[in-house]
Amino acid sequence: MGNDRYDAIVVGAGPAGSAAAMTMAKNNMSVLLIERGEYAGAKNVFGGSVYRQPIEILIPAFWEEAPLERPVVSDELWLMDNDSAVKIGFTGLKFAKPPYNKFTAIRAKFDRWLADKAVKAGTRLITNTLVKDLLYEKTGIFDRKVSGVILESGDRIYSDIVILAEGVSGNLVEKAGLREKITPDDLTLYVKEILELPSGKVEERFNLEKNEGASIGMVGYPSSGAIGKGAIFTNKDSLSIMVGAYLNQIIDKGLNPHLLLKRLKQHPMVKRLIEGAKTVEFQAHTIPKGGYEQIPQLSAPGVMVTGDAAIMISGRRGTDLAMLTGMFAGEIAAQAKAAQDFSGEMLASYDRKVKNSFFMKDIAAGKGAKKYYELHPDADFLLSKAANDAAYDYFTVDLLSFNIKLEKIMGELKNMQPLPKTASDLYHGYLHWGVF
Ligand SMILES: Cc1cc2nc3c(=O)[nH]c(=O)nc-3n(C[C@H](O)[C@H](O)[C@H](O)COP(=O)(O)OP(=O)(O)OC[C@H]3O[C@@H](n4cnc5c(N)ncnc54)[C@H](O)[C@@H]3O)c2cc1C
Structure with a gap:
């Protein structure tokens, strides 16, 4: 490997890295994609579902060949209390047919397939290889440019451009001085x-036909008083169930995530969905939830940052923003190569492209959410409790007139907390849950 040289090196073969590599390889660049896992996807975890639109740009009609589980036709959000749930949802059967909307997936299969597509487009992929640091070359008395990577083995590989797609850890982004160290306040676990x-049982329990999938987001009960979520996704012949919350709140409240999962599985409404199902695998992962304020400098001479490493998370959208930023970085790299200009100024067009994107507007709309939840860590819990108490009152057939009943419900809501605070919790919840 000693003196290898490429037009571009991509660190990390998740959705961001493979999308970047494929984009550059299609533009006739020589590309090396480096993955520390045994194979692409080996270390990657999500809920979850992948979304059609960004994948389709790279691979039209990808659903005909990709290892997907089920097209999602039914999306629900449950605001949960101990023995009840207020359910908000939508079922759209158009989503069961091409071109579909989103698909449940298992990342170990999906990422491997996507990386293989990058290889077929001309990328060289090496796995089981950790990038330890970046290489620099001097471009002036005080200026320098990233010029390659140093592997754990000590080998050096050179390139005009390095794209960092290393996910939430962002070690190299920090080493390059583009991002501050990420803390438990900025992560959910x-x-x-x-x-x-x-x-057959999956379909029966979730009211689905053979080639249909469902996704249920859950707030309130699952995270036991911390700001977080639970979720269930239907795969072909398995279910993915998960729960988590802000890491600092998990620590402060002394919560044990594995016990939270056990507790969620015992909830009477969840228990009936998973009854008799056998555990295949446990996984754990963090999500960078620092939001808009934590977005790093996205480029510097010779380097661009994509995906989770760049905190490109909006609600439950992450894989698509990873792929889009990967593609953007790949496109700018191709322009830089054509112009033989890898300067900070040239690569800053990547920052502008990301900053002008639709998803950056959504990420910006969530500005301050982290701060809000630090001040009000019980917001989801109170909202869910209020919704369920009100629903119990509303649906109880009693001897009260409708107006008196409404007055009673409003009185109970006001007793719990001032109504503007409830409205504010709801607004922040809407931005944060990102379930639909
Ligand atoms: C529990 C959970 C549920 C989620 N649900 C959803 C969902 O339903 N839908 C959705 O769109 N998103 C979801 N997300 C978010 C989504 O998983 C991420 O946004 C997405 O994976 C980011 O892609 P990425 O390529 O930037 O990073 P990753 O997928 O994390 O990939 C980074 C890759 O880099 C490799 N790597 C890291 N460091 C090095 C190094 N130094 N050298 C070599 N290789 C390295 C890693 O092994 C990994 O393969 C969820 C995340 C979690 C944790």
């Missing part, structure tokens, strides 16, 4: 279990 269940 999730634990996930994959439970095997025959496909």
Whole structure:
């Protein structure tokens, strides 16, 4: 490997890295994609679902060949209390047919397939290889440019451009001085279990036809008073169930994520969905939830940052923003190569492209959410409790007139907390849950 040289090196073969590599390879660049896992996807975890639109740009009609689980037709959000749930949802059967909307997936299969597509487009992929640091070359008395990577083995590989797609850890982004060290306040921690269940049972329990999938987001009860979520996704013949919350709140409240998962599985409304299902695998992963304020400098001479490493998370959208930023970085790299200009000024067009994107507007709308939840860590819990108490009152058939009943419900809501605070919790919840 000693003196290898490429047009571009991409660190990390998740959705961001593979999308960047494929974009550059399609533009006739020589590309090396480096992954520390045994294979692409080996270390990657999500809920979850992948979304059609960014993948389709790279690979039209990808659903005909990609290892996907089920097209999602039914999306629900449950505001949960101990023995009840207020359910908000939508079922759209158009989503069961091409071109579909989103698909449940298992990342170990999906990422491997995507990286293989990058290889077929001309990328060289090496796995089981950790990038330890970046290489620099001097471009002036005080100026320098990233000029390659140093592997754990000590080998040096040179390139005109390095794209960092290393995910939430962002070690190299920090080493390059583009991002401050990430702290527990900026992360959510999730634990996930994959439970095997025959496909017929999946369909019966979630009211689905053979080639249909469902996704249920859950707030309130699952995270036991911390700001977080639970979720269940239907795969072909298994279920993915997960729960998590802000890491600092998990620590402060002394919560044990594995016990949270056990507790969620015992909830009477969840228990009936997973009854008889067998544990296949446990996983855990963090999500960078620092939001808009934590977005790093996205480029510097010779380097661009994509995906989770760049905190590109909006609600439950992450894989698509990773792929889009990967593609953007790949496109700018191709322009830089054509112009033989890898300067900070040239690569800053990547920053502008990201900053002018639709998703940056959404990320910006969530500005301050982290701060809000630091001040009000019980917001989701109170909202869910209020919604369920009100629903119990509303649905109880009693001897009160409708107006008196409404007055009673409003009185109870006001007793719990001032109504403007409830409205504010709801607004922040809407931005944060990102379930639909
Ligand atoms: C519990 C959970 C549920 C989620 N649910 C959803 C969902 O339903 N939908 C959705 O769109 N998103 C979801 N997300 C977010 C989504 O998973 C991420 O946004 C997405 O994976 C980011 O992609 P990435 O390529 O930037 O990073 P990653 O997927 O993390 O990939 C980074 C890759 O870099 C490799 N790597 C890291 N450091 C090095 C190094 N030094 N050298 C070599 N290789 C390295 C890693 O092994 C990894 O393969 C969820 C996340 C979690 C944790």
